Amino acid sequence: MTQRRGKKEGTIFKRKNGTWRAQITLDGKRLSHTGQTYSECREWIRETQRRLNTGLTFAGSQIKLGEYLSDWLETTKATVRPKTWRQYKQIANDYILPSLGRIKIMALRPDQIQRVYDQLLREGKGRRTVQLVHAVIHRSLAQAVKLGLLGRNPDDATSPPKPKKREVKILDQGQVHRLLIAARTRGFGRLALFHLALVTGMRQGELLALKWDDLDLTAKSLQVKRQLKRVPGGGFNFAPPKTKAGYRTIRLGDRTTTILKRYYQVQLDVKSKAGEVWQEHGLVYPSTVGTPLNPRNVVRTFKKLLADAGLPEIRFHDLRHTAASIMLNNGIDVLIVSKRLGHSKPSITLDIYGHLIAHSQEKAAELVDTLITPISFEGFAPTAPELHQDGKRVFRPGEDTPHM
Numbered sequence: 339m340t341q342r343r344g345k346k347e348g349t350i351f352k353r354k355n356g357t358w359r360a361q362i363t364l365d366g367k368r369l370s371h372t373g374q375t376y377s378e379c380r381e382w383i384r385e386t387q388r389r390l391n392t393g394l395t396f397a398g399s400q401i402k403l404g405e406y407l408s409d410w411l412e413t414t415k416a417t418v419r420p421k422t423w424r425q426y427k428q429i430a431n432d433y434i435l436p437s438l439g440r441i442k443i444m445a446l447r448p449d450q451i452q453r454v455y456d457q458l459l460r461e462g463k464g465r466r467t468v469q470l471v472h473a474v475i476h477r478s479l480a481q482a483v484k485l486g487l488l489g490r491n492p493d494d495a496t497s498p499p500k501p502k503k504r505e506v507k508i509l510d511q512g513q514v515h516r517l518l519i520a521a522r523t524r525g526f527g528r529l530a531l532f533h534l535a536l537v538t539g540m541r542q543g544e545l546l547a548l549k550w551d552d553l554d555l556t557a558k559s560l561q562v563k564r565q566l567k568r569v570p571g572g573g574f575n576f577a578p579p580k581t582k583a584g585y586r587t588i589r590l591g592d593r594t595t596t597i598l599k600r601y602y603q604v605q606l607d608v609k610s611k612a613g614e615v616w617q618e619h620g621l622v623y624p625s626t627v628g629t630p631l632n633p634r635n636v637v638r639t640f641k642k643l644l645a646d647a648g649l650p651e652i653r654f655h656d657l658r659h660t661a662a663s664i665m666l667n668n669g670i671d672v673l674i675v676s677k678r679l680g681h682s683k684p685s686i687t688l689d690i691y692g693h694l695i696a697h698s699q700e701k702a703a704e705l706v707d708t709l710i711t712p713i714s715f716e717g718f719a720p721t722a723p724e725l726h727q728d729g730k731r732v733f734r735p736g737e738d739t740p741h742m
Contacts, residue, residue, distance in 0.1 A: 348362030348386075349361050352376075358372070358373045358376050358378065359373075360373065360383050371386075386444075403435075404438075404439030407435065407439070407478055411423070411426060424570065433471045434474065443479075443488065448493070451475060452497065454471065455472065469498060472493070476494075479491045507653070507656045509657075511664060513647075514536055516649060517644065518532060518536070519647070520647040524639075524643065524646075528643070529597065533597055534598070536657055541658060543565035544584075546636070548623065549622060550602070550620055550621075552622075558590045559589050561586070562587075564577065565579060566633070574630050605624075609628065640654050665678070666691055675691075
């Protein structure tokens with residue numbers, strides 16, 4: 339049975355196997371869609387008609403996801419960091435194209451995408467990997483919607499796994515002191531590095547890319563302008579901070595500036611001993627020949643220091659978490675903490691570290707109690723109310739009757 343529609347609105351008919359078939363003519367050629375219900379086919383025709391009105395061509399309707407992703411990756415290359423782009427490409431090649439690459443983008447359904455996520459999990463792929471697959475699919479198809487190739491993003495209807503929240507590990511102030519004492523015994527350079535990490539909350543890449551020109555020890559401040567990034571195949575380069583908020587000025591205390599001034603003299607001695615092999619990059623924390631420190635070597639040194647100090651093993655990045663926790667727990671305003679960390683909004687800081695603020699509820703309870711109750715009720719003992727024999731209170735004229 340064929341369901342005829344208005345002029346240029348296509349046709350819908352039921353097939354012998356019980357499914358429904360929708361057809362519409364575009365540029366003199368026929369487009370078809372098979373659905374499980376009449377309503378599904380009617381919705382397909384409506385979406386296709388809407389896209390015709392926004393410039394969809396027959397050639398555009400025949401684009402397969404593999405072809406589209408290839409074009410999308412080329413367009414995206416100029417808008418994301420090289421490392422991010424390489425990750426997108428690898429995700430597309432390894433996980434998306436093998437199963438979805440030959441499907442026409444207009445025919446791509448949520449259930450097909452969902453099957454990819456489910457299959458990857460069954461194969462033992464981590465949640466993080468599946469989340470990255472989801473990110474590439476969703477972002478690329480969102481662009482297809484903007485271009486008029488899709489009426490809506492089919493990935494919106496899927497349920498990718500939520501990433502497992504990594505436990506934040508921190509050191510308390512006593513443990514921080516033990517770590518810095520251990521660092522000092524292994525050399526003043528190590529003390530200068532780990533001390534600055536803890537008082538600023540800077541990321542490892544930001545610390546290793548810091549230059550003396552970024553410091554103003556007279557004004558007691560430093561500027562974060564870049565970060566050290568690993569290059570595939572070996573080597574490192576300098577890259578700008580990830581976000582606008584990453585560019586920031588951090589104020590330094592007297593003790594920090596004193597340590598840095600002394601460390602500068604230590605570095606001059608190291609530079610003098612290196613002689614001609616020294617490569618000048620102006621780095622605050624260089625190797626023994628002036629080149630950028632290898633982050634892996636820094637992590638190895640950090641783990642040795644933790645062991646020396648008898649402290650639990652944590653990541654280098656947890657020093658950033660430790661710095662944030664110490665600042666927030668000692669009454670430093672979240673707006674200031676957010677700016678020092680380079681977060682774009684204080685809400686991000688609270689989302690990450692809000693649960694680490696010790697006794698915040700207790701302090702709030704006591705403060706509100708004092709503000710709301712400015713007079714003391716100590717010694718105030720109201721007489722017990724008179725009661726009826728049935729246990730109900732007797733209210734005298736003029737008394738306030740409580741509203742239940």
